[in-house]
Amino acid sequence: QVQLVESGGGLVQAGGSLRLSCVASGRTFSSYAMGWFRQAPGTEREFVAAINWSGRSTYYLDSVKGRFTISRDNAKNTVYLQMNSLSREDTAVYYCAARPAPVSRIINEYRYWGQGTQVTVSS
Numbered sequence: 001q002v003q004l005v006e007s008g009g010g011l012v013q014a015g016g017s018l019r020l021s022c023v024a025s026g027r028t029f030s031s032y033a034m035g036w037f038r039q040a041p042g043t044e045r046e047f048v049a050a051i052n053w054s055g056r057s058t059y060y061l062d063s064v065k066g067r068f069t070i071s072r073d074n075a076k077n078t079v080y081l082q083m084n085s086l087s088r089e090d091t092a093v094y095y096c097a098a099r100p101a102p103v104s105r106i107i108n109e110y111r112y113w114g115q116g117t118q119v120t121v122s123s
Contacts, residue, residue: 009117022096
């Protein structure tokens with residue numbers, strides 16, 4: 001069992017930056033692939049970024065490439081999402097997720113989910 005707790009969301013002006021953090025419980029964090037997903041009001045949850053167990057492989061939604069960076073610190077059981085050049089289209093609840101298997105972009109393949117953290121970008 002893995003429990004995930006996100007933090008770092010908030011209100012930011014367009015063009016600004018935020019860094020989300022997700023802390024995982026358990027001793028097997030380093031064996032899990034981690035992902036960030038988001039859900040805006042009235043839309044389906046979508047993939048944003050993912051990272052494999054070692055941190056050497058990362059994947060991104062096309063619209064966030066070059067602006068967002070996913071990273072992890074296995075010693076701290078934490079995965080991060082650095083978000084730069086934010087726009088109103090990035091407004092959503094951001095969720096951290098984990099799966100004990102190879103990294104994936106597919107939502108249904110993630111077994112564990114956090115409660116989410118709200119990111120609101122104002123113009």
